Amino acid sequence: xxxxxxxxxxxxxxxxxxxxxxxxxxxxxxxxxxxxxxxxxxxxxxxxxxxxxxxxxxxxxxxxxxxxxxxxxxxxxxxxxxxxxxxxxxxxxxxxxxxxxxxxxxxxxxxxxxxxxxxxxxxxxxxxxxxxxxxxxxxxxxxxxxxxxxxxxxxxxxxxxxxxxxxxxxxxxxxxxxxxxxxxxxxxxxxxxxxxxxxxxxxxxxxxxxxxxxxxxxxxxxxxxxxxxxxxxxxxxxxxxxxxxxxxxxxxxxxxxxxxxxxxxxxxxxxxx
Numbered sequence: 001x002x003x004x005x006x007x008x009x010x011x012x013x014x015x016x017x018x019x020x021x022x023x024x025x026x027x028x029x030x031x032x033x034x035x036x037x038x039x040x041x042x043x044x045x046x047x048x049x050x051x052x053x054x055x056x057x058x059x060x061x062x063x064x065x066x067x068x069x070x071x072x073x074x075x076x077x078x079x080x081x082x083x084x085x086x087x088x089x090x091x092x093x094x095x096x097x098x099x100x101x102x103x104x105x106x107x108x109x110x111x112x113x114x115x116x117x118x119x120x121x122x123x124x125x126x127x128x129x130x131x132x133x134x135x136x137x138x139x140x141x142x143x144x145x146x147x148x149x150x151x152x153x154x155x156x157x158x159x160x161x162x163x164x165x166x167x168x169x170x171x172x173x174x175x176x177x178x179x180x181x182x183x184x185x186x187x188x189x190x191x192x193x194x195x196x197x198x199x200x201x202x203x204x205x206x207x208x209x210x211x212x213x214x215x216x217x218x219x220x221x222x223x224x225x226x227x228x229x230x231x232x233x234x235x236x237x238x239x240x241x242x243x244x245x246x247x248x249x250x251x252x253x254x255x256x257x258x259x260x261x262x263x264x265x266x267x268x269x270x271x272x273x
Contacts, residue, residue, distance in 0.1 A: 001162050002055045003044040004122035006113055006140070007037040007073055009066040010133045017240045024238070033069050036128025038076075038198040040191040044126050045077035045199075047160055054162075055079050059116045061089070061109060067214065074209035075201035082120075084112050086218040088226040105233040106138045112229070113139070114146045115222040124167065125188040129154055140190035150187040156195050160185075 011029035018024065033041075041058065048054040058073045058081045060066060070081045089104065117125065127140035144151030156178070157170035167187055171179040183189070201209075219226065248264060250257040265271045 001047075001051065001053065001124070002057060002120060002122040003047060003124045003126060004117065004120055005037070005041050005044045005056060005058045005073075005078065006125065006127040006143075007041060007058045007060045007070070008034040008128075008131050009060065009062050009069040010034045010131055012132065019238055019240065023235070031065065031069060033072060034128055034131045034133075036130055036132070036191065036193055038128075039193050039195050040126040040128050041073055041076060041078065042196045042198040043158055043191055044124075046196065047124075048077065048079075051160075051162055057082065057120060057122070059084070059113060059120075061085070061104065061112055063090075070214060071206075071209045072201055074212045074214070075205040076199055077205070078212075080213035080215070082116055082215045082217060084116070084217050084222070086229075088219060088229055104229075105231040106136055106142050108229045108231050109139050110142045110146050111224060112222065113143050115224060116217075117143070117147050119222075123162075123185050124160065125149070125186070127188065127190050129190045129192050137190075140188055144188035147188070150183045150185075151189065152181065152183050152187070153190045154192050155189045156192045158189065158191075158195065 009031050010033075011024070011031050013024070013029065041056075044056045048056050056078045058070065058078045060070055060081070061084045062069075063085050066083065070083060074081055089108075125140075125143065127143070129140070130137035131139075141151055141153050152167075152169045152171055154172045155169045156172045159168045160166075161168070162185075165185045167183045167185060167189065169181060169183055169189060171181065172192055173179055219229065250260050262271070
């Protein structure tokens with residue numbers, strides 16, 4: 001059985017927001033594996049440990065910079081990785097590592113990931129419910145629709161029976177309701193945080209990750225034309241909102257400030273007297 005896990009490198013803001021040319025500056029971002037994808041990866045690795053002949057493959061869309069993040073996924077138990085990148089996916093089409101218009105929309109991601117599914121023919125695709133940067137929560141279910149596989153979203157418990165060809169899932173629904181259902185394989189499942197406890201990469205795993213296969217594919221390799229990856233999203237403005245505060249602060253001990261507070265509350269109509 002093969003399990004394909006879609007993973008994404010996301011940029012998290014550090015201590016300071018720096019905006020340059022309508023984008024958050026690279027210097028202000030710290031890159032890491034998307035939190036939701038870590039839980040999807042852990043689910044796949046646990047299944048590989050529970051059953052024989054299970055291969056875990058990660059697929060990501062990202063520039064060369066993201067190789068370090070992908071290696072960390074390999075260190076946590078994935079067997080090999082595929083990374084998709086092409087100059088046509090960048091802001092200027094000439095190799096800049098910034099995605100076009102600052103992000104890739106769901107349709108473009110699905111176009112690329114469905115080509116990987118066609119190449120790999122996995123029995124199960126696991127994806128995080130959403131990404132920490134865009135938070136669209138749409139890629140997994142849109143991918144299932146594109147490749148015409150069964151799917152279940154927001155999965156918080158998972159059991160797979162490879163012999164029966166089914167995945168038994170708990171789904172988290174609105175109002176605290178949980179749904180238990182069986183999904184026939186092949187299928188796409190989006191994984192919720194809390195389904196497990198993602199492991200840390202061991203030193204041995206980190207060393208082994210350096211020798212694991214990481215394949216880089218461009219649009220030509222996938223048989224996709226540049227017109228198919230022209231996104232519909234456009235960043236029109238990006239700015240740090242101004243912060244205002246109407247707080248009144250009194251300095252001094254309780255005895256000296258109590259009268260000032262009482263007067264303020266009377267003037268505000270909160271208390272009478």
